[in-house]
Amino acid sequence: MDEQMHENGVVLTKEQLRRRRARSIAIALSLGALVVLFYVITIVKIGPNVLTRPM
Amino acid sequence: MSLATEGADLSGPATAGPSRARLEPSIAGVEDYIELMKPRVMSLVVFTAFVGLLIAPVHVHPVIGFASLLCIAIGAGASGALNMWYDADVDAVMKRTHDRPVPKGRILPGEALAFGMTLAVGSVVVLGLVANWAAASLLAFTIFFYVVVYTIWLKRWTPQNIVIGGAAGAFPPMIGWAAATGGIGAESLLLFLIIFFWTPPHFWALALYRTDDYARARIPMLPVVSGRAETQRQIMLYSLLLVPVGAAPWLLGYAGVLFGGTALAAGFLFVVLAWRVMRPSDLKSGERAAMRLFAFSILYLFLLFAVLLIDSRLSAHFGIGYAG
Numbered sequence: 001m002d003e004q005m006h007e008n009g010v011v012l013t014k015e016q017l018r019r020r021r022a023r024s025i026a027i028a029l030s031l032g033a034l035v036v037l038f039y040v041i042t043i044v045k046i047g048p049n050v051l052t053r054p055m
Numbered sequence: 056m057s058l059a060t061e062g063a064d065l066s067g068p069a070t071a072g073p074s075r076a077r078l079e080p081s082i083a084g085v086e087d088y089i090e091l092m093k094p095r096v097m098s099l100v101v102f103t104a105f106v107g108l109l110i111a112p113v114h115v116h117p118v119i120g121f122a123s124l125l126c127i128a129i130g131a132g133a134s135g136a137l138n139m140w141y142d143a144d145v146d147a148v149m150k151r152t153h154d155r156p157v158p159k160g161r162i163l164p165g166e167a168l169a170f171g172m173t174l175a176v177g178s179v180v181v182l183g184l185v186a187n188w189a190a191a192s193l194l195a196f197t198i199f200f201y202v203v204v205y206t207i208w209l210k211r212w213t214p215q216n217i218v219i220g221g222a223a224g225a226f227p228p229m230i231g232w233a234a235a236t237g238g239i240g241a242e243s244l245l246l247f248l249i250i251f252f253w254t255p256p257h258f259w260a261l262a263l264y265r266t267d268d269y270a271r272a273r274i275p276m277l278p279v280v281s282g283r284a285e286t287q288r289q290i291m292l293y294s295l296l297l298v299p300v301g302a303a304p305w306l307l308g309y310a311g312v313l314f315g316g317t318a319l320a321a322g323f324l325f326v327v328l329a330w331r332v333m334r335p336s337d338l339k340s341g342e343r344a345a346m347r348l349f350a351f352s353i354l355y356l357f358l359l360f361a362v363l364l365i366d367s368r369l370s371a372h373f374g375i376g377y378a379g
Contacts, residue, residue, distance in 0.1 A: 012080055019084045026085045037122060041185055044118045 083166070087156040091139055091167055092132030092174075099356065100131040100227045103250065106360040107231030107243055110367040115235045119185060123234040126182035127227060129174050130194045134201040134223070136171030140164050141206050149268045171202075182234070190233035197226040214277040221254030222247075228360075242309045245300075249359065252300045255293045256329060257352040259286050263332065263345040283341070287333040290348070294329035298322035301359055314359075314366040321355050 012020065042050065104127045108120055115123070139146065139157050147158035156162040162170075175198050183191030205220030213219075225247045232243035262269055262276040263286055269276040278286040299306070301322045305315030328348040335341030 010080060016080050016082060019082060020080070022085050023081075023083070023088075026088075037125075040118055041122055044116055045185075 083162045087161045090156055091136040093135030096135060097128050097131045101128045103360055104227040104231035106364045107228030107246055108235050109364055111232045111235035113235045122185045123182060126178045127230050130178040130198055133171045133174035133178060134198050136167050137202040138206045140167035140171055145272045148272045151265060151268055186234040187237045189237050190230050193226060193230045193233050197223055214275050214280040217258040218255050221251055224254055225250035245303050248300050252293055252297045253356055256290045259290050260345045260349040264342050291329045291333050294326045297325060310363055311366045311370060314362050317362040318359055321358055325355055
């Protein structure tokens with residue numbers, strides 16, 4: 001632990017950086033997939049009626 | 056004080072996590088979070104839910120069906136994560152589970168809890184919005200049943216833990232059916248019963264092979280509490296019950312002869328393997344017989360549900376197969 005401490009704070013090891021990057025990419029991909037899924041579901045459930053709104 | 060923590064040596068891996076909580080950045084990889092969701096259990100859940108969804112007498116748009124199954128899978132993953140959060144002390148002392156991310160300290164208990172709760176709430180809400188609130192309520196109840204009733208309450212308290220707790224694993228086809236129909240039908244109740252009666256011999260076969268592991272973790276599995284002979288007797292009893300229950304969709308006219316024949320043949324083989332578990336020549340051959348039954352039980356469930364799906368598709372397209 002001590003060797004990880006730096007005067008500017010905690011310095012991540014290469015392995016920790018790699019894993020954090022992998023987690024970040026996984027979260028980004030999951031969020032992207034959810035956006036696409038919710039869009040497609042909206043189209044399927046509402047269809048053209050998505051444009052029909054009471055004014 | 057739980058049974059599992061009494062006398063269990065938790066000075067090793069299980070306590071590695073909290074110290075990291077204060078000092079070190081996370082070392083969890085994506086694969087650790089995937090492991091937290093118990094992907095192998097998830098595959099069985101998704102498959103049985105898929106069959107429940109497809110044999111329902113209501114057409115579901117493929118996108119809605121896919122999204123519903125995704126929600127059920129994520130709900131199952133949430134259950135797995137919450138189970139690993141609560142059971143980290145038990146997992147740490149069992150050979151089969153000591154490498155899991157929480158006891159090894161790769162994921163902190165708090166991280167597992169937050170991950171599990173997020174997935175649980177997300178999967179239930181999205182299933183409610185995508186399919187219907189009956190299916191979402193069933194999914195919420197299933198997660199509650201697995202985490203609270205089975206993991207927190209029954210698992211460390213009674214040898215009947217997996218008999219009652221087995222209901223949690225039996226709900227997915229009902230959720231799939233409910234996602235399509237918005238309710239509960241007799242057919243989906245039969246699918247529930249098949250998995251419910253399948254669970255005890257499946258888990259007790261594993262427990263016979265892992266008796267020392269469960270005893271070390273102080274989990275009151277049937278072989279630990281009542282001994283091998285009683286467990287073998289109970290396995291045989293449930294295997295015999297499983298034969299008519301497995302064939303019930305055909306016997307009651309909800310499936311055709313293809314399913315009926317398969318269910319009876321597979322059920323007969325199940326009983327034969329249970330008999331071999333009951334009559335071993337020595338401990339080693341007994342353990343081998345138990346592992347064979349455990350492996351076959353997984354195949355049995357996949358086979359029954361796969362043939363039920365094929366049978367229902369044949370009936371839908373060609374109007375054949377139904378007994379009634």
